[in-house]
Amino acid sequence: MSSNGPMTVAVVGATGFVGSSVVPHLAQAGHHVIAISRDGRRQPEWAANVDARAADVSTGRGLDAALDGADGVVHLVAIPRESKGLRFEEINVRGTQRVVAAAEAAGVKRFVHLSAMGVIDDPKLAYLGSKWRGEAAVRASKLDWVVLRPSLMFGPGDGFFNIVKTTLRYWSPGIVAIPGKGDARFQPLAAADLAIAVERSLTDASRTGSVYELGGPDWWTYREIVDEVMRVTGMKRLKLGMPIPLISALTSVTDRFMPIFPVSHDQISSLQRPNFTELDAFESSFGVKPRAMDLAYLRT
Numbered sequence: 001m002s003s004n005g006p007m008t009v010a011v012v013g014a015t016g017f018v019g020s021s022v023v024p025h026l027a028q029a030g031h032h033v034i035a036i037s038r039d040g041r042r043q044p045e046w047a048a049n050v051d052a053r054a055a056d057v058s059t060g061r062g063l064d065a066a067l068d069g070a071d072g073v074v075h076l077v078a079i080p081r082e083s084k085g086l087r088f089e090e091i092n093v094r095g096t097q098r099v100v101a102a103a104e105a106a107g108v109k110r111f112v113h114l115s116a117m118g119v120i121d122d123p124k125l126a127y128l129g130s131k132w133r134g135e136a137a138v139r140a141s142k143l144d145w146v147v148l149r150p151s152l153m154f155g156p157g158d159g160f161f162n163i164v165k166t167t168l169r170y171w172s173p174g175i176v177a178i179p180g181k182g183d184a185r186f187q188p189l190a191a192a193d194l195a196i197a198v199e200r201s202l203t204d205a206s207r208t209g210s211v212y213e214l215g216g217p218d219w220w221t222y223r224e225i226v227d228e229v230m231r232v233t234g235m236k237r238l239k240l241g242m243p244i245p246l247i248s249a250l251t252s253v254t255d256r257f258m259p260i261f262p263v264s265h266d267q268i269s270s271l272q273r274p275n276f277t278e279l280d281a282f283e284s285s286f287g288v289k290p291r292a293m294d295l296a297y298l299r300t
Contacts, residue, residue: 006030007110007203008069009031009032009033009072010053010108011034011035012073012074012075013036013057013076014052014076015043017153017159017191018076018114018191019035020157021194021195022076023035023046026195027046027049032049036066037055039054053065057091057098058095064102066102070103073111076114077091077099078095078134089130092127096135096137104143111138112202115135115147117276118270118274119132120132127266127267128270144208144209145208146202146209148197148212149211149214151214151276152187152189165233167263168229169235175239176237179242180241181223184222184271184275186215186220186275187275193291197214212281213281215290216292217279217290217292220293232296232298232299248269252265
């Protein structure tokens, strides 16, 4: 059963990487979008059916007012690593709890939560553990919720692939370190395709209570991804396999003394978790064949 007609959808984290695909997609589909960000600034490319509102999930400031009038909420706010005083517990866990509470208080029904593939209740994996606890708050709520767990997402402004590019450019003088054998497997998904999944999760009430693990049409190893980033950007580096315990020891130090280092200890630890699913997972769930990984935007 699908909803009748356009909805009013509040997107929490509207100006982030994923929000930059979700907001225009929802607007183009005819929904009225309440685009929520910390500063509430309107983006020039937004259509007339997008309203900008300010709220802060780290404190809860403005959330109740920001969700006023919404039929559905899309919660996108999370941090992939701790830095500049931002903590997983405050943003990924309590931030999600605050949005859930505000949605319940506002009488919102539909709720789509962006989680991550590989989430697990394991204190040794700080990011994935925090995403698990945030997701648990959604699943325990009274809302008509849907949880999306994508693999790596690509598109202009992404995190992962831009970090690989930064690592090659500034931290790899002729040689780039590859964790272990470089055979950790990923299934990159376009942020624009995730936006399709968000809209269909909102409008189709029969999806309530579903958790979707999503990826693109191909599996890529870490080594292959590095090769592709080098091919697209024209950078050439010698790949050197480095034992994961050695990289773990290195990142334990850089986390403390060199926080600008592109990879954290926790991110290296997370490589042990599967980050892929069935190759037809997206198409079988949402009826659309996702686009193949295209990193051409990294050329700029």
